[in-house]
Amino acid sequence: MGQQSGVAKASDEGTETTGQAAGPLYLQVARTLRDEIVNGIYPIGTQLPTEEELRARFSVSRFTVREALRRLREDGLVASRQGAGTVVVPGPSETEVFHATSINDLLAWANDTRFEIESIKMIPVDNKLAARIGIPAGEEWLMVRGMRLRDDNDVPMCWIEYYINRNFASVGRLLPRNKGPIFPLIEDLFGVTISEVEHVVSATLVSPALAAKLDVEKKSAALEILRSYRMTDGGIAQVTLNIHPASRYKHSMTMRRVKA
Amino acid sequence: MGQQSGVAKASDEGTETTGQAAGPLYLQVARTLRDEIVNGIYPIGTQLPTEEELRARFSVSRFTVREALRRLREDGLVASRQGAGTVVVPGPSETEVFHATSINDLLAWANDTRFEIESIKMIPVDNKLAARIGIPAGEEWLMVRGMRLRDDNDVPMCWIEYYINRNFASVGRLLPRNKGPIFPLIEDLFGVTISEVEHVVSATLVSPALAAKLDVEKKSAALEILRSYRMTDGGIAQVTLNIHPASRYKHSMTMRRVKA
DNA sequence: GTTCATTTGTACGTATGTATA
DNA sequence: GTATACATACGTACAAATGAA
Numbered sequence: 001m002g003q004q005s006g007v008a009k010a011s012d013e014g015t016e017t018t019g020q021a022a023g024p025l026y027l028q029v030a031r032t033l034r035d036e037i038v039n040g041i042y043p044i045g046t047q048l049p050t051e052e053e054l055r056a057r058f059s060v061s062r063f064t065v066r067e068a069l070r071r072l073r074e075d076g077l078v079a080s081r082q083g084a085g086t087v088v089v090p091g092p093s094e095t096e097v098f099h100a101t102s103i104n105d106l107l108a109w110a111n112d113t114r115f116e117i118e119s120i121k122m123i124p125v126d127n128k129l130a131a132r133i134g135i136p137a138g139e140e141w142l143m144v145r146g147m148r149l150r151d152d153n154d155v156p157m158c159w160i161e162y163y164i165n166r167n168f169a170s171v172g173r174l175l176p177r178n179k180g181p182i183f184p185l186i187e188d189l190f191g192v193t194i195s196e197v198e199h200v201v202s203a204t205l206v207s208p209a210l211a212a213k214l215d216v217e218k219k220s221a222a223l224e225i226l227r228s229y230r231m232t233d234g235g236i237a238q239v240t241l242n243i244h245p246a247s248r249y250k251h252s253m254t255m256r257r258v259k260a
Numbered sequence: 261m262g263q264q265s266g267v268a269k270a271s272d273e274g275t276e277t278t279g280q281a282a283g284p285l286y287l288q289v290a291r292t293l294r295d296e297i298v299n300g301i302y303p304i305g306t307q308l309p310t311e312e313e314l315r316a317r318f319s320v321s322r323f324t325v326r327e328a329l330r331r332l333r334e335d336g337l338v339a340s341r342q343g344a345g346t347v348v349v350p351g352p353s354e355t356e357v358f359h360a361t362s363i364n365d366l367l368a369w370a371n372d373t374r375f376e377i378e379s380i381k382m383i384p385v386d387n388k389l390a391a392r393i394g395i396p397a398g399e400e401w402l403m404v405r406g407m408r409l410r411d412d413n414d415v416p417m418c419w420i421e422y423y424i425n426r427n428f429a430s431v432g433r434l435l436p437r438n439k440g441p442i443f444p445l446i447e448d449l450f451g452v453t454i455s456e457v458e459h460v461v462s463a464t465l466v467s468p469a470l471a472a473k474l475d476v477e478k479k480s481a482a483l484e485i486l487r488s489y490r491m492t493d494g495g496i497a498q499v500t501l502n503i504h505p506a507s508r509y510k511h512s513m514t515m516r517r518v519k520a
Numbered sequence: 521g522t523t524c525a526t527t528t529g530t531a532c533g534t535a536t537g538t539a540t541a
Numbered sequence: 542g543t544a545t546a547c548a549t550a551c552g553t554a555c556a557a558a559t560g561a562a
Contacts (some may be wrong), residue, residue: 199511199512200510200511201483201511201512202483202509203464203504203506204463204506205480220465221465221482223463223483244463246464249462250460250461250462251460251462252458252459252460253459253513
């Protein structure tokens with residue numbers, strides 16, 4: 001990696017990163033800092049150590065520190081100001097937990113629904129899928145597709161595609177008996193923590209095939225929700241794609257302003 | 261700027277950048293390349309010169325070239341692949357992604373746009389409207405309707421309907437000269453604070469009338485976003501209804517879990 | 521209000537790793 | 542396998558903004 005002291009650095013990182021997987025040095029540094037921010041070592045609003053201090057701590061160059069900080073900035077975890085330093089910025093809301101109150105999936109995880117699996121298999125991620133759901137091409141992921149239905153009547157509520165990182169693919173066997181979201185299963189089984197979920201919401205027209213399955217008119221509008229479940233190390237554990245007929249779903253969320 | 265040959269570089273850039281304003285060197289380089297890309301000097305799909313070639317052409321360091329290219333990548337103009345080079349990619353994808361991690365981000369998204377008012381008047385809220393946007397029937401609210409357009413080109417981005425509580429209706433006179441969101445105006449003028457914003461997102465088909473205005477196909481999909489701006493006292497100051505063509509907009513947000 | 525140390529931003533040079541063609 | 546081109550990483554220096562003395 002580096003030019004003269006790569007080995008020393010690698011071993012330093014081995015301890016510093018609490019056993020994180022390897023990769024570019026700057027990502028190892030970023031992961032370490034990310035963990036520490038998420039775990040409250042650097043609480044929101046506090047100053048991160050200066051670049052010089054981080055450089056000394058990790059025994060890397062300032063270039064590496066800056067690349068790591070750039071990553072954290074892109075992720076919205078910190079903000080840097082010339083002359084002032086780098087501070088940990090408040091997340092989306094300090095008061096709410098993402099799956100409980102801040103997002104109201106009206107109907108989505110209602111208790112009286114069931115998930116009917118249509119197919120479940122490992123697939124290679126090609127470039128097209130990678131672009132569509134934002135995971136690296138070339139890897140193998142577990143794809144689970146199916147329909148969520150109301151328990152009482154058999155009205156289909158939405159089409160769902162789960163993509164699960166192969167490291168956690170063994171949750172697949174639990175799915176037939178599982179009713180709620182999948183990510184708590186992954187957390188329990190593998191001891192990882194989902195630290196953030198990105199939602200991308202867009203409108204689309206339902207494809208003819210899907211229209212039949214969902215029992216809606218052809219070319220009707222639907223809401224497409226892509227959720228990426230990110231772990232504390234920044235890796236993506238799971239991606240979920242939901243397609244909701246417009247007539248049966250609205251997505252509601254509340255953002256609360258954080259005190260400046 | 262640089263360390264030993266800053267002046268020479270600045271003058272080089274003076275000619276190279278076809279008279280662009282100054283600023284950091286890497287931005288000057290980025291601007292120049294950006295101009296050349298949009299003007300077809302480097303058509304879509306073609307290779308950009310290598311970093312070494314750009315370094316030589318602009319007489320800057322590879323660091324500067326890479327910072328410039330990074331900027332172009334962030335803008336979605338080019339894509340770089342190790343070993344392969346940097347290619348011009350098909351346009352900054354037409355669909356804008358709105359990425360909000362907090363209410364404060366609502367301030368930023370409308371910066372490069374302008375709002376073209378089509379109508380502005382006080383209306384009584386009937387039952388139908390009350391149900392649609394969630395405000396009490398019977399009251400009088402200020403309704404402002406119009407289109408939001410990109411500053412640079414005249415592509416309509418979305419159709420907007422503002423409904424403003426009559427207590428704050430006098431902001432109406434400021435709207436023609438206002439560029440960004442309205443709620444900061446209300447906060448400034450009346451000394452109230454918007455403490456939370458509820459979003460309700462749903463899919464819809466654009467009406468024929470709207471399709472023409474937005475310059476999209478009839479019966480195409482659109483994202484409807486209803487925002488209610490709630491004050492600290494719980495009252496609703498403003499409701500905004502946006503209709504975004506599906507092809508031009510995605511709504512993204514990240515929920516970060518807070519440590520329990 | 522000015523000076524001054526601190527801290528990030530910009531910019532240079534160089535070397536090596538690694539994916540691509 | 543080899544050459545190419547971007548990715549990563551080191552070192553250094555100065556600029557510019559910040560905040561405190």
